[in-house]
Amino acid sequence: MVSDQRSAFRASVLLACVIICSNVLCPVGAYLYNNRYAGDQVFRITPSEDEEVQVLKKILGHMKVDLWQPNSATLISRNATVDIHVKRNDTSGLHTRLKKERIDYRVFISNLQSEIEKQTGYRSSRRRRRSESQYDYEVYHSLDEIQSWMFDMNRTYSDLVDMFSIGKSYEGRQLYVLQLGKKSRHQKKAVWIDCGVHAREWIGPAFCQWFVKEAINSFQYDSVMRRLLNQLNFYIMPVLNVDGYQFSWTTDRFWRKTRSRNHKFHCRGVDANRNWKVKWCEEGASSHPCDDTYCGPFPESEPEVKAVAKFLRKHKKRVKAYISIHAYAQMLLYPYSYKYATIPNFSCVESAAHNAVTALYSAYGVRYRYGPASTTLYVSSGSSIDWAYRNGIPYTFAFELRDTGYYGFLLPESLISPTCTETMRAVKAIASGLLKKCEIDRDRFPYI
Secondary structure, rough: OOOHHHHHHHHHHHHHHHHHHHHHHOEEHOOOHHHHEEEEEEEEEEEOOOHHHHHHHHHHOOOOEEEEEEEHHHHHOOOEEEEEEHHHHHHHHHHHHHHHHOOOOEEEEEOOOHHHHHHEEEEEHHHHHHHOOOOOOOOOOOOOHHHHHHHHHHHHHHOEEEEEEEEEOOOEEEEEEEOOOOOOOOOOEEEEOOOOOOOOOOOOHHHHHHHHHHHHHHHHHHHHHHHHHEEEEEEEOOOOOOHHHHOOOOOOOOOOOOOOOOOOOOOOOOOOOOOOOOOOOOOOOOOOOOOOOOOOOOOOOHHHHHHHHHHHHHOOEEEEEEEEEEEEOOEEEEOHHHHHHHHOOOOHHHHHHHHHHHHHHHHOEEEEEEEEEEOOOOOOOOHHHHHHHHOOOEEEEEEEOOOOOOOOOOOOOHHHHHHHHHHHHHHHHHHHHOOOOOOEEEEEEEEO
16 A cells, blocks of 8 residues: 555646746656758858859759758859758758858757757746737737637637638638728728748748738727728738648648649649749749649639638729738848839839838838849749739738848747837738728729
């Protein structure tokens, strides 16, 4: 009897120690992704000559690496930085090759697993912050948490918020959208904002939630926001790529694409920003299913892209601005992505972009570059902003949020608030511009 009691006591002590370790002492990284990124590194390489560009492409062609910037080896160019995630078994070899070829580089993340742990802090603090009744907008949230939050916002603020689904993802998840605006009998102009197109860009969904929160909370005292919600409707889609986002939480933190299956290859997923029906699968997109910029088997092959395209086509007479939130680069981009040419309403869009980055800068002095996507970032085909523009939406933008590479896709939770605060100012500036007149080609945009 005494022996049984001692055994039970020891077992209870051991269980208590395990609970304490899991909740207080052990970093979240001890449980995340089975420690798969331990020893992985992120290199920043800057080829200074055309010859170095070709050598670097050849080196990377013989390695399995995860390109962060640019997202395809074909886009590597002279004097442009290249950020690549390298597996721990390949880091030594890459160091040797780059030194041998005398190509300038540095390692800006020496242990990727520890950076993942830093991004989300410790498990105990995350549990504590999530257990409180107040929703915490300064931490990253899982898909389930985001969708529960959407239901809560719809239930709590029924005078300003309406929630609906526009379809289902490849894996059968609902594609939820929040309509934000003061209820009105007459049809109002509208702004579409989507986030989470690329799964690993977690700051995107964080911003979409922040936007809704700030709009609702400031409606009573902020005259600008009150005017916007009275005169406009905002369609907010916090996570477009729901399957990929879920996968980035459970299995691969740096997953980018959707999760659709390919019948000929074992590789899964399509780049949801190369799958739109505009110059589909041309320059800047890949036809190989294993590439991160895979355009898909045909335009709108992804149910997530098809659902958004269908919704926007249906409401194109009212939607005056399309905004897609990405990371990272600190840029504000507008069409064209697929070619080097000036859009017909360039002066209006350029002015809106200038006002947006000026408003953004006013918050913390963070500078964003802005301009046509093809010249400011790189050429890409099948993008959402080009598709939206071609389908009659006069103002289409893609934000590339913080930072410029120090953290990359692992922007710490401590930077969610300043990043979202400054971006909020930029989006408000764009939306406010819709309420003012700007001379636009009426033949091209007859619904304005």
